[in-house]
Amino acid sequence: MDEQGNPIKQGKSDVVRAARLSVAPMMEWTDRHCRYLHRLLSHQVLLYTEMVTAPALVRGGALHLLDYSPEEHPVALQLGGSDPVELGQAAQLGARAGYDEINLNCGCPSDRVQSGAFGAVLMQSPDLVAECVAEMRAKVAVEITVKCRIGVDEQEPRDILPVFLEKIRAAGCQRVTIHARKAWLKGLSPKENRDIPPLDYDLVHEMKRAFGDMHISLNGGIASLDAALEHLDRGLDGVMVGRAAYHQPSDILAAADARVYGVGSARDPFDVVQQMLPYIEEQMAQGARLHQISRHMLGLFAGRPGARAWRRVLSEGASRPGSGPDLVLQAMQQVQNQPIAI
Secondary structure (H helix, E strand, O other): OOOOOOOEOOOOOOHHHHOOEEEOOOOOOOOHHHHHHHHHHOOOOEEEEEEEEHHHHHOOOOHHHHOOOHHHOOEEEEEEOOOHHHHHHHHHHHHHHOOOEEEEEEOOOOHHHHHOOOHHHHHHOHHHHHHHHHHHHHHEOOEEEEEEEOOEOOOOHHHHHHHHHHHHHHOOOOEEEEEOOOEOOOOOOHHHHOOOOOOOHHHHHHHHHHOOOOEEEEEOOOOOHHHHHHHHHOOOOEEEEOHHHHHOHHHHHOOHHHHHOOOOOOOOHHHHHHHHHHHHHHHHHOOOOHHHHHHHHOOOOOOOOOHHHHHHHHHHHOOOOOOOHHHHHHHHOOOOOOOOOO
């Protein structure tokens, strides 16, 4: 609530329209430098922070985790937690910071998340998730969304997922992103949980038909913009892309504005590099090291002649003392320019 007792209002972007295509929250990857790069590639897609735990914000006072650049809008904050009151307080902090959406993580299977009884563990407690959503919605006017799995461990997805969706919808959640894999909380590592459990895209499409009033996005295994568009054409409201958007950002994002949203034209990654240079200078002046930014740029020219040399120059040189924008220009000279296909 604000000082007058009203829910804190949302950011300034058309986040529902943006959610037609989004870049997944990925720990240690989608930090503010990564998001700034992705925003230069697409002005339209919805970007997500790494998961930020509610205890870190509320008890730890780690408000620096909410830092972002205004250019990142539309941008969503993903929270991790399982205490409704604490999540409500964290949502208030996110709303005050100006995020356009606040998302509750019900899909991460890591040991750290399990020990805190949140993330994918929450798939076993739909009533608690609904309570968390209701409390967050009571505290802010920013839209509260959920990212979940189709189930965990021995759960039968066709039984549990409709119940889960019914509960969060009743609590006021109208937008959900479903990772179309189970999470195995015991026996598989977080990395294995991203690859080994089979994908069930059809189940997510079934949920869209069953919950037609909800905005449902699909996540998991989407490796190209063409694949994302196929799911949109089949009737889903949105598609969230993870690793492909990180490792081949130009392939996924450079033509997204034109192909997904019908506006603008494809971005040239060479232009994007030039646009990153002032940002790099600004961030380094504030204490950032080049490698903290350039590590997110390694995949910009994936598939082009010279891409390996681009990665090598940046990887080997970015951590050296004194490295700065000049090294990025030197790396770019290794790449052969050619137009992006739409």
